[in-house]
Amino acid sequence: MGVMTTRAESAAATRRALLDAAAELLDLGGPEAVTLREVGARAGVSRGAPYRHFTGKDSLLTAVAAESWEGIGDQVHALRTDPALSASEKLRGALRALIDVGRNRPHLYQVLFRRRANLPGQLGDGMDRIRRQLCGPEGDPAVADRAAERFQDEFLDIVAALAGERNARRYGALLLTSAHGIAGMELSGHLDTDKWHTTADELVDTLVRMVTDAGEMT
Amino acid sequence: MGVMTTRAESAAATRRALLDAAAELLDLGGPEAVTLREVGARAGVSRGAPYRHFTGKDSLLTAVAAESWEGIGDQVHALRTDPALSASEKLRGALRALIDVGRNRPHLYQVLFRRRANLPGQLGDGMDRIRRQLCGPEGDPAVADRAAERFQDEFLDIVAALAGERNARRYGALLLTSAHGIAGMELSGHLDTDKWHTTADELVDTLVRMVTDAGEMT
DNA sequence: ATCATACAGTTGACAGTGTCATCTGAACCG
DNA sequence: CGGTTCAGATGACACTGTCAACTGTATGAT
Incomplete structure (x- = not known):
């Protein structure tokens, strides 16, 4: 787990964080609670970042x-x-x-x-x-x-x-x-x-x- | 099906229309498609009318x-x-x-x-x-x-x-x-x-x- | 018949939401 | 070194559920 400088590593890390945050929110309150904004916030990125890794909420x-x-x-x-x-x-x-x-x-x-x-x-x-x-x-x-x-x-x-x-x-x-x-x-x-x-x-x-x-x- | 003048009849009719519209929209596109606005429109009433018969969408x-x-x-x-x-x-x-x-x-x-x-x-x-x-x-x-x-x-x-x-x-x-x-x-x-x-x-x-x-x- | 009341229905407003267009900056690569 | 690509940020839009305030009419008591 070195310092991540390369773009690929950073992107992979955020993707992972997005998936983890989504799973956590899903467990907490179901699909309705999985808000792209909240997912982004928990992953340390902002609202529209998930659209760089997934086509949308679904x-x-x-x-x-x-x-x-x-x-x-x-x-x-x-x-x-x-x-x-x-x-x-x-x-x-x-x-x-x-x-x-x-x-x-x-x-x-x-x-x-x-x-x-x-x-x-x-x-x-x-x-x-x-x-x-x-x-x-x-x-x-x-x-x-x-x-x-x-x-x-x-x-x-x-x-x-x-x-x-x-x-x-x-x-x-x-x-x-x-x-x-x-x-x-x-x-x-x-x-x-x-x-x-x-x-x-x-x-x-x-x-x-x-x-x-x-x-x-x- | 006489002319409905009494308030109770009218209310019952709208409640029925709301339920029918909701069921229809549900069949068409699932719960996400059941919009209170659309339900009201199909029932011939307006946005907030359903709240007089139900506590909310759910x-x-x-x-x-x-x-x-x-x-x-x-x-x-x-x-x-x-x-x-x-x-x-x-x-x-x-x-x-x-x-x-x-x-x-x-x-x-x-x-x-x-x-x-x-x-x-x-x-x-x-x-x-x-x-x-x-x-x-x-x-x-x-x-x-x-x-x-x-x-x-x-x-x-x-x-x-x-x-x-x-x-x-x-x-x-x-x-x-x-x-x-x-x-x-x-x-x-x-x-x-x-x-x-x-x-x-x-x-x-x-x-x-x-x-x-x-x-x-x- | 009159009038106050209850109440179905309307409208305005607000906070969230998904999604897109646009912009920014830094990693990439010749 | 300079141009390009792309992850990410931000503004904006349409839409949603929900509530507060408002309106008009049927209801029921007087």
């Missing part, structure tokens, strides 16, 4: 999501290649990793599962501005998609090692979507423990057991 | 969500009390009803599962304004919660008729959360059919079959 949030997906992907990769863990433990760990994001960083979790590439459905009047603001121009979403896909690939490999190539995809998709739903409803407060007499963790256990039983996994 | 969106939950609840109630349907058909229909909302009105679906009553976690600086804007002052969320809970009760009854009181809650929660996750990932574009070799509908089928098998339902 692009910044997408970049935060991309980095998070990469982190989650690394986490699941580490689980998958850990020889000390059983296949079942790897699966539970991977599901748990996703759910933990929802618990520890709920706002980020919602950004991770933001709608991408909404349909071109015609929307008249002044909606184009909002459409552009929502889905971003292009470029950044691609890396976020790749990162999210890498996570899914890692997860798929874990399921395949447990259920075989034949059923991996079907059961993997069911496990992943169900875990996402459990996390989402717990996060939104729609999973009332008193009403359902169960918890998110129990649901994950039931789900895994059910799938392993149905799929003749060992 | 309150308006919450009211839209409440009405939608009531509609979904009615729909599932109709399914549950339809003597021409088998228990299994009722279950599939209820799950399908929820997923169809996600397909036909994706933005509304996200509002339906908005976080309610976020934790009081301390958030310094100027975050209080955002906190208030996000979760609303109070009053309205209660009716939305009741409506959402009624839907869950209807759904629970359907599952109970199929799996018995003993397992209804555990399996009902799993079915509901999983269906929510399937809908959510399909909606956000994270459920790649090419990658997973399956579709949301197939996942629902697999899920229902798995639960019925595991629960010894008929």
Whole structure:
């Protein structure tokens, strides 16, 4: 961490600071709290600086999501290649990793599962501005998609090692979507423990057991 | 539809028009597109009129969500009390009803599962304004919660008729959360059919079959 | 019938916000 | 050394949510 004089180093440092500030604000108060002005202030730069690194606010949030997906992907990769863990433990760990994001960083979790590439459905009047603001121009979403896909690939490999190539995809998709739903409803407060007499963790256990039983996994 | 002269009728009419306009804008461009000014314009009133019927923008969106939950609840109630349907058909229909909302009105679906009553976690600086804007002052969320809970009760009854009181809650929660996750990932574009070799509908089928098998339902 | 009141609706104003056009200065490179 | 590029700063604009003050009319009591 030498004194940074070169322009590239300085730019990279500010970009990093912008991403960190955005993530911090996101955790504090959700996407609405991620103000380009506040992001710039926390990064030590001023209002319009983020536009030198991202095309706009949505692009910044997408970049935060991309980095998070990469982190989650690394986490699941580490689980998958850990020889000390059983296949079942790897699966539970991977599901748990996703759910933990929802618990520890709920706002980020919602950004991770933001709608991408909404349909071109015609929307008249002044909606184009909002459409552009929502889905971003292009470029950044691609890396976020790749990162999210890498996570899914890692997860798929874990399921395949447990259920075989034949059923991996079907059961993997069911496990992943169900875990996402459990996390989402717990996060939104729609999973009332008193009403359902169960918890998110129990649901994950039931789900895994059910799938392993149905799929003749060992 | 007589000529409305009484103040109560007029107020009720504008409230209805406000809700309709908000729902329409929500479908068109998401919550960001629901502008109080545009809502007022489409309802034939002006900027600040909505504040006579709702405490703010979030309150308006919450009211839209409440009405939608009531509609979904009615729909599932109709399914549950339809003597021409088998228990299994009722279950599939209820799950399908929820997923169809996600397909036909994706933005509304996200509002339906908005976080309610976020934790009081301390958030310094100027975050209080955002906190208030996000979760609303109070009053309205209660009716939305009741409506959402009624839907869950209807759904629970359907599952109970199929799996018995003993397992209804555990399996009902799993079915509901999983269906929510399937809908959510399909909606956000994270459920790649090419990658997973399956579709949301197939996942629902697999899920229902798995639960019925595991629960010894008929 | 008269009049005070409540209250739906309007308007003006204000603080923020995302975004762009323009400007500035220093690192870069021939 | 001089021109160029580019990160960053600043001014400006349109738009937003929200509130205070205001207006007019239906309501209800007298």
